[in-house]
Amino acid sequence: YPTGVTALKDISIKVCEGEFVAIMGRNASGKTTLVKHISGLLRPTKGMVLVDGIDTRRATIAELAKKVGFVFQNPNDHLFADTVEEEIAFTLKNLGGNGGEVKSRVDEILERFNIKEYRKQYPRYLSGGEKQRIALASVIIAQPRVLILDEPTRGMDYGLKSQLMAFLNEYRSQGNTVILVTHDVEMVAEHADRVILMSEGKVVVDDNKREVLSKALLFSPQINRLVQAFTEYGVPEDVLTVDEALDLLP
Incomplete structure (x- = not known):
């Protein structure tokens, strides 16, 4: 940034066609800066960002807009x-x-x-x-083949969230990619394939949602925190949703 702050550090990630990726982390961890680089709203000062083989440093906004759609938080x-x-x-x-x-x-x-x-x-x-x-x-x-949403459910009730997620799942089912910046762990547990956790401008974890959400206490859904108390009785530690918990009942 012009202030001299390096917002992103040593990041190397690949997002594939048809993935539903959630990017999570505390405020000011670099989440929005990262997705703005993917969309071309920001251009890297070091390294490169490729979108469908296009180098965002050399592409026009119009070229990138055909590939990537960005929905702002506000x-x-x-x-x-x-x-x-x-x-x-x-x-x-x-x-x-x-x-x-x-x-x-x-x-x-x-x-x-x-x-x-x-x-x-x-x-x-x-x-x-x-x-x-x-x-x-x-x-x-x-x-766009890639749809990025920055905290899209803020202020939404359960009904509106459900409608949005139904649309995103349908959109992804057509072979499109969805990248979601969010703090909503319950929604991520239900819908995402993969979770990227960020801290201080770095990617600290990048793995499938089950691996991440069952082991990152600050980013685990409530039902997972509950079942952790019963793992000694044979309950799996990677239960992420209420439906999964109900399926375990005799």
Whole structure:
């Protein structure tokens, strides 16, 4: 950074097509800085970041936007247009979409995210959950192969979280990659394949979710902490979800 702070140190990771990766860690551990480098919003001062073989140091934002979609932690950081319809159409227009294609895709996305009734409304006047859906829709319309979300569930109730995760799982099932920055260990336990833990700008753990969440006390789900008390009776120590715990009952 211009202040002289080195935000990322000695990082070497590879994320594969179709993975659902959660990046976790305390505040200011480097999580957001890392994903901004993957998306091209920040460029590395040392080393390189490759996205589908493209060196982000040499690629334009437009080139990277076709590959990577980034949903900011605060949906207000996305919103600038006068209507929801214009907000969602902007990315596709910016990537060269023609009028007919843009209208068709906007109609499809409005329907998919259940925001059709807001198409002519000013986005910033809507609720937090509605703004979050609009922000996600404005990114998804470009159909990026890699979708990055920075703390997307903050302020969401259980119902909205469930809807978001259902969408992300469907999106991943189509061969796309999902990278999620989050503190929500229960959600990670339920949906992620792999967990990257960061501390002070470094990757300290990078492994499958079962290995990480069952051994990292600060980042283990509540049900895992509970079953740890019963491991001497033969209960597996890597139980991560309530459903898994229920399956152990006679």
